[in-house]
Amino acid sequence: MTPSATVLGFPAYMKRLYAFTLVVLALSGFAQMPIFKRYYIADVPGLGWLAQYYVTHVMHYLGAALLLGLVAYAVAGWLAGRPRPRLTGAGAVRAALLVGLIVTGVLRVIKNFSGVYMSADWIVFLDMLHIALVLAYVMAAIWAAAGKKRWTTQP
Amino acid sequence: MPSISRRHFLKGSMAAACGLAVSRGAEAADGGGGEPLATLLDIRKCVGCEACVLACQETNGHKYPQPKKPYPKMYPSRVKVSDWSDKQDVTDRLTPYNWLFIQHATVTIDGEETELNIPRRCMHCVNPPCVKLCPWGAARQEPNGLSRFDPNICLGGNKCGEVCPWDVPQRQTGVGLYLDLLPSLAGNGVMYKCDRCYDRLARGELPACIEACPEGVQTIGPRSQILAEARRIADEIGGYIYGAEENGGTNTIYVSPVPFEEINRGSEYGPGRPHMEPVEDQMKLGNRLAAAMVLAPLAGAGAAISRMMRAAQGPEEDKTATDSAPDEGRDRP
Ligand code: SF4
Ligand code: SF4
Ligand code: SF4
Numbered sequence: 001m002t003p004s005a006t007v008l009g010f011p012a013y014m015k016r017l018y019a020f021t022l023v024v025l026a027l028s029g030f031a032q033m034p035i036f037k038r039y040y041i042a043d044v045p046g047l048g049w050l051a052q053y054y055v056t057h058v059m060h061y062l063g064a065a066l067l068l069g070l071v072a073y074a075v076a077g078w079l080a081g082r083p084r085p086r087l088t089g090a091g092a093v094r095a096a097l098l099v100g101l102i103v104t105g106v107l108r109v110i111k112n113f114s115g116v117y118m119s120a121d122w123i124v125f126l127d128m129l130h131i132a133l134v135l136a137y138v139m140a141a142i143w144a145a146a147g148k149k150r151w152t153t154q155p
Numbered sequence: 156m157p158s159i160s161r162r163h164f165l166k167g168s169m170a171a172a173c174g175l176a177v178s179r180g181a182e183a184a185d186g187g188g189g190e191p192l193a194t195l196l197d198i199r200k201c202v203g204c205e206a207c208v209l210a211c212q213e214t215n216g217h218k219y220p221q222p223k224k225p226y227p228k229m230y231p232s233r234v235k236v237s238d239w240s241d242k243q244d245v246t247d248r249l250t251p252y253n254w255l256f257i258q259h260a261t262v263t264i265d266g267e268e269t270e271l272n273i274p275r276r277c278m279h280c281v282n283p284p285c286v287k288l289c290p291w292g293a294a295r296q297e298p299n300g301l302s303r304f305d306p307n308i309c310l311g312g313n314k315c316g317e318v319c320p321w322d323v324p325q326r327q328t329g330v331g332l333y334l335d336l337l338p339s340l341a342g343n344g345v346m347y348k349c350d351r352c353y354d355r356l357a358r359g360e361l362p363a364c365i366e367a368c369p370e371g372v373q374t375i376g377p378r379s380q381i382l383a384e385a386r387r388i389a390d391e392i393g394g395y396i397y398g399a400e401e402n403g404g405t406n407t408i409y410v411s412p413v414p415f416e417e418i419n420r421g422s423e424y425g426p427g428r429p430h431m432e433p434v435e436d437q438m439k440l441g442n443r444l445a446a447a448m449v450l451a452p453l454a455g456a457g458a459a460i461s462r463m464m465r466a467a468q469g470p471e472e473d474k475t476a477t478d479s480a481p482d483e484g485r486d487r488p
Contacts, residue, residue: 008463032290034312035341053288053318054437061444065451072455080463109445112438114282114403120305123292 008077014070021066022141028059029134064105071098083154090140090149097137104130191281191300192356193378193406195385196274199392200370203257203272208246210367211255211276214352218306219243219252220345222329227338234343237311237326248427249276251327251347255364258429260422262413271411271418274364274372275429276349277302277323278398278405281378284437285315285324293346300378300406303350308332311344320402320437321429324348378406385410403436 010018031050036042042051049055078085087095104126111118111126118126143149222240229236239245243252255276262271283302286294293308294315304315304324310333316324324346333342352362360366365373374381385396385408397409411418415431424430 008459008466032288032314034290034314053314054440057288057441058444061441061448065444065448068448069451069455069458072452073459074455076456076459077463080460106448109448112282112287113442113445114438117296117298120292120295123295124308125292127290127292 008074008081010074014073017066018070021063021070024059024063025067026134026138028056028063031056032060061109064109068102071102078152085152085154087152088150090144090147091151094137094140094144094151097133097140100133101130101137104133189298190377190379191298191406192375193279193300193381193408194351194362194365195374195376195381196407196409197372197388198271198273198409198411200372201257201272201274201368202370203259203270204369205246205257206367206369207274207364207372208253208255208257210363211349212253214355214363215254215350218347218350220306220327220330220347222327222344223334224329226329227334229338229343236328237344238328239325240327240329248425249323249325249348249429250427251325251345254347254349256428258422260418262417262421264412271413271421273409273418273422273431276364276407277351278321278402278407278429279349279351280402281404281406282402282436282438284318284320284402287438288318289315297353299356301351301353301356303353304346304348306331306345306347309345310336310342311346312342313346315346318437320434322426323429325427381408397431401434403438 027050030036032053036047037051042048049059107126108130110116111123220240222238224240226236226238237251239250239252242250246253246256248256255274258273258275260271260273262269279301281300283294283296285304286296286302289304290312291308291310293310294302294304296302309331311326311328311331313324313326316322316326325348326344326346328344331342331345333344336342352360352364355362361375362373365375374384376384382399385399388394388410389396392410392412395411395414397411397415398405398407409415409431418431422428422431
C-alpha cells in the first residue's frame, strides 16, 4: 500500500518530548565536564545527580536513545510523506547539525565498549567536534525559534 | 613452589607471543593477536622491600609534575589546591609523585598472624572508566591494555579520579594546560598515575617495577596466559584471585593465599590507598543501554509508518497525522 496525500504530523506532545530530550541531552552532556559541582549547580536541590558521572553518563545514553527514536520518526515520516515535505533552510541547517551530533555521538558510544581502542588524536577530535556541534545547534535553534522558522514546507 | 620465573616467562611467552623484542617494533608491544598484556602479582612472594617503588620513581621521575608557584587563585573558593610538590617523599600511598606503593595487610595463615605486602598501583582495567569517561580525550588506552594520561592535555578536573573504582589517579595543581586557558575558572592541574612504563614497553623493555623486584613478584604477558597462570597458582595453593573479574576485568591480576575479604579487613584504605573489594563493571549499564539505542530508531520509524498507514487508510480515524502537518516543526527548538 502507498499512502497518498498523507504527511506525518507532530502532535504537541511530541514537540514537547523533543524539547525535553534536548534539555536532558544538553544537561547530562555538559555534566560530563567537571563543572556542575564546582559551580554549585549540583547543590541545587534536585540537581545533585548532575555531579554523579555514572548517572549523567546513563542519562545521556537514555536521552540519545530518545533522540534517535524521534529523529527516526521524523525521517521516516518525511521519506514516506506524499507529497514529500521540503526542508527549509533553517530545517536543513539543524538537520545537518543533528546528523553530525548523532554520528559523533554514536562513535563515542562505540568507543566506550570494552576492547575498542581509538587513537588519542581521534578521541580528542571527536570530543571537540561533538561539543562544537552542540554549540552550533543551540545557536541554530535560537535563531530558528526567534525567526519562527519551520523545519519543512509543503511543496 | 613451581612458578614461571621472570626470565623463563619472558622468553617462553612474552618474547614469542607478544614480540616485545625490538625487532617487531614499538607498535607490536601488545599481547599478540590484539590481546592486551596483563601483569600477575603473586602476593606471597613480596617482602615489602620497596625496590619496585624506588625503581618506579627513578624511571618515571622525569614525568612527575613540576608546578610553578604561587598557584593561580581558583574560583569559587570550594576548589581546593592539590599540592604534593612538598611531599614528594611520601611512599605509603599513591600521589602524583608516587605511582606505586606497598600496602600491608595483617592476615592469619594456618593459624599464624602474618603480614602480607601488596604492591598497589593502577589496575589497568580492560575497559577503563578513567579513559572512556574523560571528557577531553586526555586519557588514553593503548591496544596493549595500558592506560595513561596525557599531561599536555589533562586539565585536572579529577573526573577520572571519581570514576575510578580504586581512586587511583592523583592530582597536582599548578601544572598543565589549564594554566594557559582560564586557570581561575576551569581546571586544576594534571592527573597522574602508573602508565605501566609505556615508553619502556614500546622499547621492548620491562616495566621498571617488574625488572627491579628481587623476588620476581610480578610477571607480564598476554592476558590469557597470565590468567591461566594465576588460576594454576590459585589451584595449587588453594588461593584467591583479584582483578580478573573486577570492574569487568583488569590487566592486573593478584594471587593471594587468603581471601581478599580478609586482606581488606587487615589493611588500611582511604584516599590514595585502594581497596580490594569486589567491583561491579562500572561501564556495564551504559553499554547495555547502547543496545537500546539500536532499537530506538527502529521503534521511531515503525511508529511513523504505522501512523501514516492508519492516516492513509482512514483519515477520519487519525486526524492528527494530517491535521497537524501544517504546524509541523513550528515551535520545535
Ligand atoms: S584502575 Fe582506575 S585509573 Fe587504573 S585503569 Fe582502572 S579506572 Fe583507570
Ligand atoms: S609499571 Fe612503571 S609506572 Fe607503573 S608502577 Fe611499575 S614502574 Fe611505575
Ligand atoms: S620489589 Fe618486589 S619484593 Fe620488593 S616490594 Fe616491590 S614487589 Fe615486593
